[in-house]
Amino acid sequence: MTDRRDDGERAAGPAPVVAFDHISKTYANGTVALRDVSFSIPARTIHAICGENGAGKSTLMKILFGLEGPTAGQVLLDGQPVSTATRDFAGRHGIGMVHQHFSLIPTLSVTENIILGHEPKKGVLIDRAAARAKVEALSQRYGLAVDPDAITGRLPVAAQQKVEILKALSRDTRVLILDEPTAVLSPPEINELFSRLRDLRDHGITILFISHKLNEVRSLAESVTVLRAGQVAGAARLADVPDNMIMQMVMGRPVEITRREPRQVTGEPLLVMSGVSLASRDPADRLRDIDLVIHPGEIVGVAGVDGSGQRGLVSLVTGAARPGAGSISFDGEDMAAASTERWRARGMAHLPSDRFTQGGVPALTLIENAIAGTDGDRRFQRGPFLRGGAISEAVAGMVEDYSVRALSIGERLDSLSGGNVQKLIAARELATEPRFLIADQPTRGIDVAAAAFIHKRIVDAAERGAAVLLVTADLDELLRLSDRVVVMFGGQITAVLANEAHLTPERLGPFMLGLEDMP
Amino acid sequence: MTGLLNIVADPATFATVLRVMTPLLIAALGILISDRAGVFNLGMEGMMLTGALVGVLVSAWTGSAWLGLLAAVVAGGLMGALMAFAVNTLGANLIITGIALNLAASSGTTLGLFFATGDKGMSGALKSGVMPSIDLAVLGSIPVIGPFVSGHNVLTYGALLAVPLVSLMMARTAFGLRIRAVGVDPKAAATVGISVKLIQLKALILSGVLGGMAGAYLSMGYVSWFAQDMTAGRGFIAIAIEVMGMGTAWGTLAATVVIAIAETLAITMQTLGLPNELMQMIPYVVPIVILTIWTARGRAKRAALK
Known part of the structure; x- marks a missing residue:
C-alpha cells in the first residue's frame, strides 16, 4: 500500500x-x-x-x-x-511492557513490585534501602511520582499504571x-x-x-x-x-453490501433502556447514560470496537448484571433487577458471543446441549425423570431444521465444527419463538454458508415480531441485517443511525474510533 | 474454682501448653510457606506421620536422636518434592495429591513399622532416641519465672525460634518476596522471569522439612515411641491454625497458643471431673468458632466496601 x-x-x-x-x-x-x-x-x-x-x-x-x-x-x-x-x-x-491488564501483584508494595525478579541483596536479605533508592531514582528521573511503600492494590488505577511503567523501565529499558x-x-x-x-x-x-x-x-x-x-x-x-x-x-476495503428490505416499525417499543449506567471492575464493561429502544420486529445493530461496552450492554438485558442507575423495561414491565430466569420467562433468547463457554457445554452431547434450559418443560420431563424418546425426537427435529451436520445427536458438542455448534445453539434459542433475541457476534469464525443460514433465521425471528439486538464486530453483517445502527465507544452510545443506503463502514468508522460524537 | 486456679498457675501446666504447641506450630509454619506460594500443603498430616516413624527407626538404628531428626527432615522434604512433582510436572490436582499423601503415609508407616519391629501398633520394642531438653542455666535459676522458661525440649525452642525466622524470610528475602508474588499471581510473576515451578518446589520442600520435624518431635520428644496414626489429626489442626493466623508467622504463633491452651485445658480439666468427651471437643470447637467469626467479619467488611 x-x-x-x-x-x-x-x-x-x-x-x-x-x-x-x-x-x-x-x-x-x-x-x-x-x-x-x-x-x-x-x-x-x-x-x-x-x-x-x-x-x-x-x-x-x-x-x-x-x-x-x-x-x-x-x-x-x-x-x-x-x-x-x-x-x-x-x-x-x-524491553519493558506495560500490559493492558497490569502485571502487578496487588498485595505487594510498590517497591516490591518494581524489584521483583531482580532484587538487590545484602547478604541473604533484600537490601531495602537500595531498593527504595532505586525506585525513588527511577521515579524522579522519569517524573512518575509514586509512594514506594504503598500497597499496590490500594492505589487508584492511574497510579498503578505509573507503577507498571516504572516496573517496565526498571531494567535498563x-x-x-x-x-x-x-x-x-x-x-x-x-x-x-x-x-x-x-x-x-x-x-x-x-x-x-x-x-x-x-x-x-x-x-x-x-x-x-x-x-x-x-x-x-x-x-x-x-x-x-x-x-x-x-x-x-x-x-480494509469496503465490501458491496446487500441490505435487508427496510421495515416500518410501528407501535410501542418492546425494550426501553433510559439513562442506564453500569459499574464494573473491568473498564471495558462499564456503561454510561445509555438510552436504547427496540420495537417488535426491529433489528437494532450495535457497532463498536471490541470492549466499548457491548458486553456490559448484553449482560444487562440477559439478567447477568444490574444497572447502577437508570431504568430498563420490557413490554412495560420494570426489568432493571430481573434475573436471567425472569428475562427468559418473558421471551428473551440469547445467542452468546462465546459458543463454547456460554452457549454450550463442549463435553456434553448434542441432546443435552439442545435441551439445556428447558428443565421443568412437561414435554421433556415426567416427574423427576427425563423423557428420552420425546427429547430425542425434538432434538432430531432441530438438527434437521437447522441442517446441523453431525454423525448422531448422541455425539459430544465439541466434535462439531464451529458453524454447526452455532447452528445447534441457534436452533435451541429460536425454538422458544422468542419475543426478544440477543445475537452477540452470531457468526464470528464460522463459514459463509452457516453464517448466511443464521442470518436468515435472525431475520425470520424479527419478521415474526421479535425485537432483535444484534451485537457484532462484522460491519458487513451489521449493515446487512440492521434496521437501525447504534455505535458504542467508551461505554457510551456515540451515534444512532438509520441503516440507509448512504450508511457505509467509512461513515461508522469515526464514531467507532471515538473521533466523532453525535450529540 | 480453686482447682482451676492451681492448674493455671502451675509451671507444669505451662510446660504442657508448650509441649502441645510445638508440633502444631512447626507444622502450621510449614503450611504457611506452602500456602503463600499457592500450593497449599494438605499432605502435612502424612508428612508428619512419616517424619515420626523415620525419626524413630533411624535413631534406633544409629543410636543418635539427632541423626533420627535429620532423617525425618529429609523424608519430609522428599515428600514435599514428590507433591510438587505430582502437581506441577504431572499436572495432578493439589487437593487430591495432599489426600493421597496422607492415606499413603497412614498405611505406609504401619507397613514400615511392621517390617522393622514385627508389630503393627507400637514401636515400643525399639530403643529409639529422644531429643534432649535444654536447661537455660542462668534463666532457669531466676525465681518464679525460671521454672517456666527453662528445661523444655530443644525442638520447642526451635519452633519458637522458627517464628521470627519464617517471618523474616517471607518479608525480607528475595525468596520470600517471590513466594508471595507467585502465590498471588503466578502469571505476573513469570513475566519478570521468575520460575513459578521452581519457587513452588522449594516452598513445598521447606514445608515438608518442617512437617518431618514436627513429626520427629511427636515420636522423639512428646513421647518416645512411634504408634500407628499417632499424629491424630494434628496436621489438620495445623491447617486450621494457619488459616486463623491469616498467613503470617506471628499470627500463626498467636493462633497456636490459643489452640494449645484449649487442648491443655482438655487434658488437665479431665482431672476436675467434667465429662471427658466434652473436654476433648475443645481443641476442635475453638477453631470452628474462631474461623466462623472471622469469615463472617471478612464478609461484612467486604460488603461495607461495596
Whole structure:
C-alpha cells in the first residue's frame, strides 16, 4: 500500500532499534495470527501500532516481549538477529511492557513490585534501602511520582499504571511497549500519561504504542504501522496522512453490501433502556447514560470496537448484571433487577458471543446441549425423570431444521465444527419463538454458508415480531441485517443511525474510533 | 474454682501448653510457606506421620536422636518434592495429591513399622532416641519465672525460634518476596522471569522439612515411641491454625497458643471431673468458632466496601 519497507532503511545512520523481518506466526490449532510482517522502528521515536481486535497486534508484541516465538522470520534488535521466547528475554534485552491488564501483584508494595525478579541483596536479605533508592531514582528521573511503600492494590488505577511503567523501565529499558494504556484512564490522566511518554522518548527510550484510538495515536505518535488480518496493511508518518486514509487501512476495503428490505416499525417499543449506567471492575464493561429502544420486529445493530461496552450492554438485558442507575423495561414491565430466569420467562433468547463457554457445554452431547434450559418443560420431563424418546425426537427435529451436520445427536458438542455448534445453539434459542433475541457476534469464525443460514433465521425471528439486538464486530453483517445502527465507544452510545443506503463502514468508522460524537 | 486456679498457675501446666504447641506450630509454619506460594500443603498430616516413624527407626538404628531428626527432615522434604512433582510436572490436582499423601503415609508407616519391629501398633520394642531438653542455666535459676522458661525440649525452642525466622524470610528475602508474588499471581510473576515451578518446589520442600520435624518431635520428644496414626489429626489442626493466623508467622504463633491452651485445658480439666468427651471437643470447637467469626467479619467488611 505504501513504501513501508524502505522507511527504516532510507534513514541513514544507526540500525533501527527494533526490526521485524518477515515474521509469521501460525498457532498449533491452525490459526494464522501473523503473515510475513516486516517493518522497523527507528530509535527515540514513538511508534503506534494500529489495528482491529484479532489483527495480530498482541501476537506481534508477545513475540517482541519474548513470550512466544515466531513460526518464521526473525526479530532484529539494533540490527542483530535475536532468538526470542527464551527465559527472561525481555529483561536481558531491555524491553519493558506495560500490559493492558497490569502485571502487578496487588498485595505487594510498590517497591516490591518494581524489584521483583531482580532484587538487590545484602547478604541473604533484600537490601531495602537500595531498593527504595532505586525506585525513588527511577521515579524522579522519569517524573512518575509514586509512594514506594504503598500497597499496590490500594492505589487508584492511574497510579498503578505509573507503577507498571516504572516496573517496565526498571531494567535498563530502551524499548517500552504499551498495550492500550489509555483504556483505564480518564481524559486528564491520558494527557498526563502522554506528556510523561514524550519525556521518556526525550530520555532516549523508544516507545511502541498499541491502540485502536486514532485521535490518541495522532496526538502522541510520530509514525504508525497498521495491521489487518495478520498482515501489514500500511505504514506512514502521521504528519503525512489524513485520518481517513489510516481508517481505510484499519478497516480494509469496503465490501458491496446487500441490505435487508427496510421495515416500518410501528407501535410501542418492546425494550426501553433510559439513562442506564453500569459499574464494573473491568473498564471495558462499564456503561454510561445509555438510552436504547427496540420495537417488535426491529433489528437494532450495535457497532463498536471490541470492549466499548457491548458486553456490559448484553449482560444487562440477559439478567447477568444490574444497572447502577437508570431504568430498563420490557413490554412495560420494570426489568432493571430481573434475573436471567425472569428475562427468559418473558421471551428473551440469547445467542452468546462465546459458543463454547456460554452457549454450550463442549463435553456434553448434542441432546443435552439442545435441551439445556428447558428443565421443568412437561414435554421433556415426567416427574423427576427425563423423557428420552420425546427429547430425542425434538432434538432430531432441530438438527434437521437447522441442517446441523453431525454423525448422531448422541455425539459430544465439541466434535462439531464451529458453524454447526452455532447452528445447534441457534436452533435451541429460536425454538422458544422468542419475543426478544440477543445475537452477540452470531457468526464470528464460522463459514459463509452457516453464517448466511443464521442470518436468515435472525431475520425470520424479527419478521415474526421479535425485537432483535444484534451485537457484532462484522460491519458487513451489521449493515446487512440492521434496521437501525447504534455505535458504542467508551461505554457510551456515540451515534444512532438509520441503516440507509448512504450508511457505509467509512461513515461508522469515526464514531467507532471515538473521533466523532453525535450529540 | 480453686482447682482451676492451681492448674493455671502451675509451671507444669505451662510446660504442657508448650509441649502441645510445638508440633502444631512447626507444622502450621510449614503450611504457611506452602500456602503463600499457592500450593497449599494438605499432605502435612502424612508428612508428619512419616517424619515420626523415620525419626524413630533411624535413631534406633544409629543410636543418635539427632541423626533420627535429620532423617525425618529429609523424608519430609522428599515428600514435599514428590507433591510438587505430582502437581506441577504431572499436572495432578493439589487437593487430591495432599489426600493421597496422607492415606499413603497412614498405611505406609504401619507397613514400615511392621517390617522393622514385627508389630503393627507400637514401636515400643525399639530403643529409639529422644531429643534432649535444654536447661537455660542462668534463666532457669531466676525465681518464679525460671521454672517456666527453662528445661523444655530443644525442638520447642526451635519452633519458637522458627517464628521470627519464617517471618523474616517471607518479608525480607528475595525468596520470600517471590513466594508471595507467585502465590498471588503466578502469571505476573513469570513475566519478570521468575520460575513459578521452581519457587513452588522449594516452598513445598521447606514445608515438608518442617512437617518431618514436627513429626520427629511427636515420636522423639512428646513421647518416645512411634504408634500407628499417632499424629491424630494434628496436621489438620495445623491447617486450621494457619488459616486463623491469616498467613503470617506471628499470627500463626498467636493462633497456636490459643489452640494449645484449649487442648491443655482438655487434658488437665479431665482431672476436675467434667465429662471427658466434652473436654476433648475443645481443641476442635475453638477453631470452628474462631474461623466462623472471622469469615463472617471478612464478609461484612467486604460488603461495607461495596
